[in-house]
Amino acid sequence: DAKTTQPPSMDCAEGRAANLPCNHSTISGNEYVYWYRQIHSQGPQYIIHGLKNNETNEMASLIITEDRKSSTLILPHATLRDTAVYYCIVRVAGTGGFKTIFGAGTRLFVKA
């Protein structure tokens, strides 16, 4: 069972910032939050991850609330090629240790 909650879909105008929220209220203190995206039928692609502090890389920024119960992925200048399903993931305990469970994600539509 996914431990994250995301809106099923969002729209964003091309060139504007896309802010994708994620709730992970049961996250443990040492658990990272990971974001991936899946464009059409391709394999999921890693975007960014974080623990407590906000993170930024060439693809996106990740804002994690102080209580760590939620986070927001920010695509600063969305393009049509950013249309994809975005997954927010935290680890869950499995028989072999921790494992990652993908939920339904947020389908982001970037419109011209």
Place this chain on the structure above:
Amino acid sequence: DARVTQTPRDKVTEMGQEVTMRCQPILGHNTVFWYRQTMMQGLELLAYFRNRAPLDDSGMPKDRFSAEMPDATLATLKIQPSEPRDSAVYFCASGTGIGETQYFGPGTRLLVL
């Protein structure tokens, strides 16, 4: 540009036939994951390995599915016998640890008639 490779990219087979899917993880990665994706179920984790040893295959139907890593450069997922409900895209991913970033392959699209 290191990438995970998967073969075949597409497979059409008849019910009852054996299907073998192969994955070559990124060199140096010691963790390999197998996922299945369908419209109804989304991305499901089937199994994962670390240092070639299976750690968790609880997501995999045991009666017909098997996953192995004959060596560090090859992971296989077999279905025998295949059934129409196995039709899906199967993704392999590799990484440097269970909780680390996963790098996905392009997937094998399987259609069982």
